[in-house]
Amino acid sequence: DEMGGAESDFDLEDDVDNAPVDDVPFRRWRYSRYVAQQYRRLYSQRYLNPHRKRRERGPARLPYVLSYVKENEPADFRSALRVSPATFDRLVNELEDDPVFLNNSQNEQIPVSHQVAVLLFRFGHSGNAASLKRVAEWSGYGKGTILLMTRRVLTALLRPEFLKRAIPSPTEEEREAAKKWVEEHSCYAWRNGWLFVDGTLIPLYFRPYWFGEAYFDRKCNYSLNIQIISLANLRIVDIGYGFTGSTHDATAWLQTNLAKEHDTFLRPGEFVWADSAYPIKTWVVAPYKK
Incomplete structure (x- = not known):
């Protein structure tokens, strides 16, 4: 029942x-x-596998670099992070109030100076020196934390508000100084060509998983194409980013602010110097175009 x-x-x-x-x-x-x-x-x-004996991690060098080396050994600091101590401090001050470094948790984030230092160390080295294992040993943080910090800092760096502050339009004094330099190094007729544009390839450590063939450039590397517009003193006034290594300079150039809004950058009669990869316009001059 x-x-x-x-x-x-x-x-x-x-x-x-x-x-x-x-x-x-x-x-x-x-x-x-x-x-x-x-x-x-x-x-x-039960455990399916026995516990591995945890390896003791050595002392991290990052705190030492940001304290003693930054204050007393500027050359060594620049060798590690590829920027001067003054540039590093200014960069941290510009980024530390970005929302990406704020959270609603009771646990504070890692100091912004540490996060920026990790990103600069990764981007300033190549090969095994830029591997997650090497960066983890240098910084004292875990591999997953390093990836998270890298994404945070890049998010802050690529915000339009930061780019506008970091890459301001040239002033009247800078414009006139650039024209004077061109005139002194060429002739008076060319003085209105006070801007220069060129592309540079940033090599990648490995082939990207998604659409990897698009990153293969003419130099047989996997890379990113960055467009840079600068003054004669190398001060950058505009950039174009987000292009794969196989993107032609003539295509990537069209997405820069200067190419899309050249009337706001250039006055009548002014032009940009470029190499033969760029299309000829009334405001784009390539002196050795075939």
């Missing part, structure tokens, strides 16, 4: 949980429940 004297499902569960495995009653219609409970018991009491 199932309604009268049979065990309930809950009674069976208690028996299975408390009884030795060999004593658990086997019933065909409850086979799946029995197997699931045994699996839960197995995983709660």
